[in-house]
Amino acid sequence: MSEEDVVQYLQNTPGFFERNPALLEELTIPHPVHGGAISLLERQVSLLRKSTAEYRGEFERLVSIARENEAIMKKSRRLILKCLSGDSLDDFAGVVEEVMREDFAVNYMSMVLFTEQPLDTSVRMASWESAEPIIKEMLAQSGCYCGVLSVAESEFLFQSQSDSVMSSAIMPLVSFEGGQVVYHGVLALGSNRLNHFDKEKGSLFLDYLSDLLSALLLRLLP
Known part of the structure; x- marks a missing residue:
């Protein structure tokens, strides 16, 4: 009888070892590590x-x-509730900075609003025309950007702290008007660790947060 015959018999007779349990204790196979013989039961265990x-x-x-x-x-949830309790852009920016630093341990943060008209706020402002040539490639992808910024991008967003920022997460603050995306600002988060914000880690939570902050910001804009 060949090995193939034995294999075929056992496949066709699944109850063989149930009727002959003592045989299982006598069968031995090589140990997967040191090569010595062990029983089939030991191997199964x-x-x-x-x-x-x-x-x-x-x-x-x-x-x-x-x-x-x-x-x-x-x-x-804490961030959203605290933002809802404020009634000014300064309140909004202050809450975002507080929660990002205290709850999310963010090293560096910058918020920039895009506007052509002066607003009653201490939040940094810039025209979209001046910002677009610098950050348009970063914002060209859908959702948030995670990774390393170019020198120009980092200097625009983080200014004097740009040399300390090793990786970033950039959340666009947007609305949708007539099927078009309108950029009202960006929230830039920075880390002194190179891989803290990494594209490979994904940005699902950041996209979710970007949508929430955009909605909260819109209620405060004129």
Whole structure:
């Protein structure tokens, strides 16, 4: 009888080892690490332990992500409620800076509003015409930008702190009018760590925050 015949027989007779359990204890296979012989049962137990450890590791990773997301949502809720309690652009900018620094541990932050007319605020202002040539490529993609800025972009957004900013997240503050995107400003977050804001990490939460802050800002603009 060939090995193929044995394999075929066992495949066609799934209850064979149930009727002959003692045989399982006599079968041996090479140990996957040191090469010595172990029983088939020992090998199965080893595989089960490995699978259990992998599942436990994946479960713990998912729990960690869920806790992190819950913490982010609680911080976002605080930000939204505090912004709603203010009635001026200065209140809005002050709350955003406070929450970003205290809750999200952001090293550097800059908010720039695009306007052609003076506003009653201490928030930095610039015309869209002057800002567009510098940041248009960064804003050309949909959603928020994460990564390293060019020298010109960093100097425009962070000014005197630009040399300390190693990575950034740029959130556009926009509205949609007649099917077109209208830029009312940007919120720039900076880190002194190179990979703190990374494109590979995704920007789903930042996009969500950008939409919320845009809506909150619009209620305060003339």
